[in-house]
Amino acid sequence: MVEAALARKGTAVLRLNTEDFHSYAFNWGSDSPGLHIDRGIDSIDISQAVGCYFRKPLSPPFHPGLVAPESRSFSALEADAFLGSLYALRGVRWISHPALIETAGSKVGQLATARSLGLSVPRTLVTNDPTKAKDFVRALDADILIKPLRTASIELDLEQVDFFARRLSVSEAMHTSDVIRFAPTLIQEFIPKHSEIRVTIIGGDLFAVEITPLSVDIPVDWTSLKSTFFSYKPFELPEGITSRLHEFLGHYGLSFGAFDFVKTEGGQLIFLENNPNGAWYWLEREIGIPMADSMAQLLLGSGNPIQESRAC
Numbered sequence: 001m002v003e004a005a006l007a008r009k010g011t012a013v014l015r016l017n018t019e020d021f022h023s024y025a026f027n028w029g030s031d032s033p034g035l036h037i038d039r040g041i042d043s044i045d046i047s048q049a050v051g052c053y054f055r056k057p058l059s060p061p062f063h064p065g066l067v068a069p070e071s072r073s074f075s076a077l078e079a080d081a082f083l084g085s086l087y088a089l090r091g092v093r094w095i096s097h098p099a100l101i102e103t104a105g106s107k108v109g110q111l112a113t114a115r116s117l118g119l120s121v122p123r124t125l126v127t128n129d130p131t132k133a134k135d136f137v138r139a140l141d142a143d144i145l146i147k148p149l150r151t152a153s154i155e156l157d158l159e160q161v162d163f164f165a166r167r168l169s170v171s172e173a174m175h176t177s178d179v180i181r182f183a184p185t186l187i188q189e190f191i192p193k194h195s196e197i198r199v200t201i202i203g204g205d206l207f208a209v210e211i212t213p214l215s216v217d218i219p220v221d222w223t224s225l226k227s228t229f230f231s232y233k234p235f236e237l238p239e240g241i242t243s244r245l246h247e248f249l250g251h252y253g254l255s256f257g258a259f260d261f262v263k264t265e266g267g268q269l270i271f272l273e274n275n276p277n278g279a280w281y282w283l284e285r286e287i288g289i290p291m292a293d294s295m296a297q298l299l300l301g302s303g304n305p306i307q308e309s310r311a312c
Helices: 002-008 018-023 069-088 098-104 107-116 130-140 170-182 239-252 281-287 291-300
Strands: 025-027 036-039 042-045 124-127 144-147 153-156 159-162 166-168 185-189 195-202 205-213 230-234 256-263 269-275
Touching: 002 291, 018 069, 098 107, 098 239, 107 124, 107 239, 107 269, 124 130, 130 170, 130 185, 144 170, 166 170, 195 239, 195 291, 205 281, 205 291, 230 281, 239 256, 281 291
Parallel strands: none
Antiparallel strands: 025 036, 036 042, 124 185, 144 166, 144 185, 153 159, 195 205, 195 256, 205 230, 256 269
């Protein structure tokens, strides 16, 4: 959809699908002005790109012409290393730079930053000490949530196992707390919610949407469900929170963020997290807000003539 929005603005686009890495030709030389990427009739010198949208690429595979396992492994690792070189080139404008996304993805760092900016956050403990975990749960004396710090899924017996936030009672938490010693765990107070607020910031544009479940039988982690389980409507974000979210992105050097808040029955907004590379198009599809156009404009940047611009 971003490609379509850029096309409407007369902008040439090269899309690099990393899972198809070996179908592209890459050329960089010490005496050349930049890195050239070619695929058939599409070609770009990345140093001439106005903006590059980094959207959760897959690790490149091995070359399809290889058979030996060690050759396949070398091919895939070298392709991945070359992508790292691509991200390290100077003078390329990323939305957003992979290194910044990596830093901004820390849940611990996000909660600390949000709290320092005056946003309300749930009471939280990250620990691998079962005694500290029990003390925390005992002091809360209420249901908790446990969340992975990063890992969204693992492969088990050739099947993908996904990890979602899970709600536990005090007794369940106390009974299972000993396993915390195997990996640091994020433990958070459970906050009953009326709805969730997704705030997407794309450059100077802010889109806030209230997401309300259509049924009471909704799991704690809504990301496991299809969009049809919810209703969507624009939400008026308090000005104080708006300025703090822009400060939050500025702290990490980002121009894009997808923030999640809980809205309580009393109307209070509680910060949960920011996805620095989050999905957003489903919200445009649901209520018609012009997010793809906003992303296209951000990629083009200010002061760049449309007829001379390129994006990748």
